[in-house]
Amino acid sequence: MDGIGRKFMALVGLFVCFSFGTGQASATELDFNIAPQSLNSALVAFGEKSDLNILYDSGLTQGLTSRGVRQTTDPETALTLLLSGTGLTFKPGGKNSLTLEKIPHGKTYLSIRPVDDPPESARPAASKTRKAEQELLAHDLLVAENVVDSDKKITLPEVRVFDKVDPNAPSNISYTRTESATASKTSMPIIKTPMAIHVMPKAVMDDQVALQPLDVVRNVSGVFQGFAFGGLGQGFLIRGFDAGFSGLYRDGFRFPLNAQLSLANVERVEVVKGPSTNLYGRIEPGGMINMVTKRPREEAYYSLSQQFGSYDRYQTQFDATGALNESGTLLYRFNTEILEQESFRDFYFHDRVLAAPSLTWKITPRTQLDVDFTYSNEDTREDYGLVALGNRPAPIPRSRFLQEPLDETEQVMYNTTALLTHNFTPDWQVRARFNHMHRFTDDPQTGPFALDETTGVLQRGFYDGVSRSTTYQASVDVNGRFDTAGVEHNVLVGWDFYNDSAGVTSVTDTAGSINIFNPQYENVDRSLQPYNFFISQTNRWNGVYFQDQITLFDKLHIMGGGRYDWALRNLGLAFGANQSLAAAEAASMDVYNERFSPRAGILFQPWEWLSLYGNWVKSLGSPNGSFDASGNILDPEIAEQYEGGFKTSFFNGRLNSTVAFYHLTKENVAVPVPGTAFSNAIGEARSQGVEVDVSGQVTDDLSLILTYAYTDAEITQGTNQGNRLWNVPRNAGSLWVRYDLPEEWVRGLTVGAGLYVQGERPGDNANSYFLPAQTQVDAMLRYRPEFIDPHLTLQLNVNNLADETLYGGTLGDRFTINVNNPRTFTGTVRYALW
Structure with missing residues (x-):
């Protein structure tokens, strides 16, 4: 089955799961903390947490993996997330039990309409990723309606799914970042912080084959190349002043090293303009690079x-x-x-x-x-x-x-x-x-x-x-x-x-x-x-x-x-x-x-x-x-x-x-x-x-x-x-x-x-x-x-x-x-x- 088919059938299973009544499983919310792992192991962990019996043929789950679930929610939702992307769904079994089965092919179809105006919390920090690599919880943001049983083949219109994409996911190729870990040492969005803050993510480094921080910060206004000993060191000027060794940080720590620093283990480069003494100590006033x-x-x-x-x-x-x-x-x-x-x-x-x-x-x-x-x-x-x-x-x-x-x-x-x-x-x-x-x-x-x-x-x-x-x-x-x-x-x-x-x-x-x-x-x-x-x-x-x-x-x-x-x-x-x-x-x-x-x-x-x-x-x-x-x-x-x-x-x-x-x-x-x-x-x-x-x-x-x-x-x-x-x-x-x-x-x-x-x-x-x-x-x-x-x-x-x-x-x-x-x-x- 191609990728689109798998996504479609997963959404079908998602709707079928939510169509159940609450008689088979308690709606009480539980704190699930199940990591990505083999589906068999994940189901065992789910059963222990929820006190539900999960019935299935071992051949159904052979070779499958689960994305896991880490959130406080009811068991039905948790199991839905656990099965997401596996091609499996569940139905009511006996008392305190659920039975796994394959999502039926060619029988159940789902009409989906996109959310035209997603809530602020769901709007992406970075919405452009490779299509097959987005890590989404689609059920939170799509509206499902008109479930029908039919043998007719249908074509779905384009569906736009909004979600919070992990900005540091390796698949994320967006240039957009909405928060900075450097400017205030808190999780305040950049647009709500009264400072000039700029974030250059890994996607920029990859696109421009950046070799050192100098190659990255040239994409920030007011940051110029200083003397770098022919590439031996890192020389920066920010807002007209030489940053010296005091303006370069790594993970919030001063990095007083006159070297051509590698970007091999760097996720992003953040630039904060103006004096940063208030949180980081003695530093040149033009700004800092983290x-x-x-x-x-x-x-x-x-x-x-x-x-x-x-x-x-x-x-x-x-x-x-x-x-x-x-x-x-x-x-x-x-x-x-x-x-x-x-x-x-x-x-x-x-x-x-x-x-x-x-x-x-x-x-x-x-x-x-x-x-x-x-x-x-x-x-x-x-x-x-x-x-x-x-x-x-x-x-x-x-x-x-x-x-x-x-x-x-x-x-x-x-x-x-x-x-x-x-x-x-x-x-x-x-x-x-x-x-x-x-x-x-x-x-x-x-x-x-x-x-x-x-x-x-x-x-x-x-x-x-x-x-x-x-x-x-x-x-x-x-x-x-x-x-x-x-x-x-x-x-x-x-x-x-x-x-x-x-x-x-x-x-x-x-x-x-x-x-x-x-x-x-x-x-x-x-x-x-x-x-x-x-x-x-x-x-x-x-x-x-x-x-x-x-x-x-x-x-x-x-x-x-x-x-x-x-x-x-x-x-x-x-x-x-x-x-x-x-x-x-x-x-x-x-x-x-x-x-x-x-x-x-x-x-x-x-x-x-x-x-x-x-x-x-x-x-x-x-x-x-x-x-x-x-x-x-x-x-x-x-x-x-x-x-x-x-x-x-x-x-x-x-x-x-x-x-x-x-x-x-x-x-x-x-x-x-x-x-x-x-x-x-x-x-x-x-x-x-x-x-x-x-x-x-x-x-x-x-x-x-x-x-x-x-x-x-x-x-x-x-x-x-x-x-x-x-x-x-x-x-x-x-x-x-x-x-x-x-x-x-x-x-x-x-x-x-x-x-x-x-x-x-x-x-x-x-x-x-x-x-x-x-x-x-x-x-x-x-x-x-x-x-x-x-x-x-x-x-x-x-x-x-x-x-x-x-x-x-x-x-x-x-x-x-x-x-x-x-x-x-x-x-x-x-x-x-x-």
């Missing part, structure tokens, strides 16, 4: 993907998940990746091995423990890119490497996270989380620091640092919902702790110069040089915070809260071959900061499709790592933001948009003292602008992501006052479109195209040179040959179709201009079972 990892699932799923592309790129990924026991209380997920790739850049390469197992233990129906582990080993070569000549990047080949071929970087990371969740009641929950990360880096590099623009001779220095760092993080959150005098409250109270300690043992030396027009490499092995530069540093803080999201009249939402931080910054340096890391620790000094950071927001939703919002935030930013002339560490940066805008949601939540206007200032910016190695915290910078984001489905077959950002970012106090901030274009926008061709045209074919545009950007704060405006065009073609195997996917992506010279970010000077990829081809073969 990578949410894949969670174990009860339903078995296996996927093997092989990518191959330009410059000898080979990437293998494997994803597996399912239940480890029949009861479904112990779940697993395992992701692994092997990456090998060369580059258009001379001598550059990047190899990575990643393994990421996860476990979920449902200790009780109210208590759950999640444990994740990630191991990553990367080998690459640090790449500072090109240099500036005059007011533009030097006219030399974009492939030219200006460091040394013997420079090779190794990074090893071990990361463990545990989350314990307990629900006291449906409205009150406590979450306790812990994270431990250990990192090892061996990073030899030959870096530029001066250029004779007449001769092209580039002066360079050598640095080789061996760094070992350990990070501990913990948090406890209590979240509850209650009403007072008709006012709804969603309250969060929490505490967090962060401690990151690092010791760096390194050697610094001068290196031979190189001519940018005719490079001759030294090929000098400096691995035996004695260490002469030592760094000891610790960043630690405790913070307590609170937040209340108030709802009045179902239309007015008020958010208020604050955070108090106790922060410590410890830094020690030691120079000379006769020094040591212990000497740096002994010479270290502490700087303490305490500060209260408030946040307030208001949102008015006059209609279901529109909300108007505003917010105000003050924050304690990242610690300054510079010293003044007296040897004191500078005070930390602080920031303040005012933001307003509106959000829309159309087509039952399938197409959503946010338009934001903001004004953001950052104070205590470190400004170098000319001619010295010292700085003063006298600087101030301001960023203001407009951001537009639209994403989702225009029709069932057409999906898009549209962005535009106008960013006016400049230095308002200190050196270079009045100049534009480096790496920030005034105007930038993007458009990505995916079209699933109708099945009557070509079954299983999808096409996509993207356009990414940036205006010119200053390369440094002195505005001594500019990176030119640039446009990137991408294309995608995907085919699922269902006539061969419905689990097989073939895909081809072409990035930078026009083969333009594209520049990434700079380090804020004239000697570090990253160059992005020329035209590249990437082929993907994926086989998935579920």
Whole structure:
């Protein structure tokens, strides 16, 4: 029987079940908790719970599986759900018994009409999935009528089924997400939250063959590429400010790792604009990026993907998940990746091995423990890119490497996270989380620091640092919902702790110069040089915070809260071959900061499709790592933001948009003292602008992501006052479109195209040179040959179709201009079972 026939007969069985009277089984509701498993085992569990005898021939259930049932309902409904998709139904038997039988063929027909206006709770967060893969409870939303017995063959009209599709189901190919796990640490819908929030799901990563977070967040307005050491690290600017290492999070924990982070175990990437200090501690004010990892699932799923592309790129990924026991209380997920790739850049390469197992233990129906582990080993070569000549990047080949071929970087990371969740009641929950990360880096590099623009001779220095760092993080959150005098409250109270300690043992030396027009490499092995530069540093803080999201009249939402931080910054340096890391620790000094950071927001939703919002935030930013002339560490940066805008949601939540206007200032910016190695915290910078984001489905077959950002970012106090901030274009926008061709045209074919545009950007704060405006065009073609195997996917992506010279970010000077990829081809073969 084909898929449509099976679905039709399942609906017939569904109606027949509900047509029974209540005499055969008690209508008393019971708490059923039966996991997906073999149908025989599921029926045994059902009988034990309901005290009903289920009579059937063993041949009826041989080889069949049940989707299970996890809800409080009456036994008839539970058995209906248990049998859903098996081709079986039931009829009254004797006292306290039911008899299973096959759904009769050709005898019972059901006329079905769609629900034209489904209730709000049933409207999908993401309605576009592969048709055969939707996990629906159709009986809740379809109206059945006119049951007749007939031998006549009938044709049913098209039926549209609305339901809450699991947004994280592997089969979900929608770009739409209506909730964020990051912005408020609560389950408030995005359209009801007075902040600019953007979620890029796995479907976007798959369509665009994203390799790292930088490839994902280019689809968000106001997020630009910073300096990334040629792909070694992750460099972001959000709303005009460099996010540094403090703006990147994973599962709500800071991820202070300068590496090209894998997306193999990432489910979605969430971007929250503006200061997030109130819930996450010391962070740059432009915003934060949170990578949410894949969670174990009860339903078995296996996927093997092989990518191959330009410059000898080979990437293998494997994803597996399912239940480890029949009861479904112990779940697993395992992701692994092997990456090998060369580059258009001379001598550059990047190899990575990643393994990421996860476990979920449902200790009780109210208590759950999640444990994740990630191991990553990367080998690459640090790449500072090109240099500036005059007011533009030097006219030399974009492939030219200006460091040394013997420079090779190794990074090893071990990361463990545990989350314990307990629900006291449906409205009150406590979450306790812990994270431990250990990192090892061996990073030899030959870096530029001066250029004779007449001769092209580039002066360079050598640095080789061996760094070992350990990070501990913990948090406890209590979240509850209650009403007072008709006012709804969603309250969060929490505490967090962060401690990151690092010791760096390194050697610094001068290196031979190189001519940018005719490079001759030294090929000098400096691995035996004695260490002469030592760094000891610790960043630690405790913070307590609170937040209340108030709802009045179902239309007015008020958010208020604050955070108090106790922060410590410890830094020690030691120079000379006769020094040591212990000497740096002994010479270290502490700087303490305490500060209260408030946040307030208001949102008015006059209609279901529109909300108007505003917010105000003050924050304690990242610690300054510079010293003044007296040897004191500078005070930390602080920031303040005012933001307003509106959000829309159309087509039952399938197409959503946010338009934001903001004004953001950052104070205590470190400004170098000319001619010295010292700085003063006298600087101030301001960023203001407009951001537009639209994403989702225009029709069932057409999906898009549209962005535009106008960013006016400049230095308002200190050196270079009045100049534009480096790496920030005034105007930038993007458009990505995916079209699933109708099945009557070509079954299983999808096409996509993207356009990414940036205006010119200053390369440094002195505005001594500019990176030119640039446009990137991408294309995608995907085919699922269902006539061969419905689990097989073939895909081809072409990035930078026009083969333009594209520049990434700079380090804020004239000697570090990253160059992005020329035209590249990437082929993907994926086989998935579920």
